[in-house]
Amino acid sequence: METGDTVPRLSHTFEITPVAREVVGETVAAAYEVARSCRFDGRGWLLTPDEATRDRLDEHAESLGLVDRAAVRKARRDRREAAERLRGTSGLDPEEIEALRVRSAVLALQLQSGRHLAPRTHYHVAELTAEGVPLEPVYAEQGWSGTGVTVLDWDEHDTSRVEYAMPDTVGSDAPPVTSGTVTHDAGAGLLTATASIRLPGRGAWLRSAEGSLTVDTRAWYAALAGETGAGAAPPARLEAAHRLVDITAWLSPSLTPDGRWSVEAVLDARGRGPFRPFMALVFWAVRTSFRREERAAAKHPDRRRPSRQLADAVRAWDRVAANAPRLPDYLREVAEALSTARPKA
16 A cells, blocks of 8 residues: 655555456346336235245345355344344333334335336435334434335436435435436447435535546556557546545556456545645544554454455455346346235235
């Protein structure tokens, strides 16, 4: 990890297992198939597969390195135990009841208006309690109260675009705290996402930020083939703007002699106006903290050092990448399970 001489910058280069471009295209097509296969009940809630089917899908996902099946089972067990405790709430104080309602909740998707995947169709992403009603936090300004998603365009072979707002503000005059768009240009192999954050409270200028993410798969594989010229934009980049600082992060790949991907990750921060020296100080502190953690971890074998955490993340990617050719079939299996899901009795 390094810092630049003129601009505060952190960088790290790591090697990962490659994924063929054709596999990426097949996986994206299968993901669209999953979206098409969704079915909804009479109240608009997404129908989900039965428990036996979910267990089978979890087992398959674990074999691909996508999930930790033991963690998934524990989460389900915790939700069931919380739901059982809620059935006999006598003797529990309101705070404990609220905590159990949160623990027993599950993420759900509701089709609120329009036809599935048609333009102007609106969805609501919410947490459902054990009783099947949306969970609303006691203090709405401190908790997540659902996200609205509206389809703007949907063409799997051209451009698909959705907008989101959190909390869901459809039919309300209140502005969302977080909003933005996600766009996929299938022909160009380009995924872009934007976000605008406006946290409520005093000092709005400090509570506001804008951001964007761009992933250009065509440019990614062109860079690997050495077909991009000097000065070309990195194929994966994140930009964020705040009144105090501008942040840019990007990934740039190249091929190693043995065919692996060597990926350079860079984080660049520029303070605005009088805050420019402050950002240099922050990055110096981060670099010093990183080195201190490395030295401390070397003395305590049971302590995870930052470099080991990075290595663990690379190993997790390598496992998924090695199984990447099987991902489209897994997603088609998920699509089949969703298309045949039935309302629970």
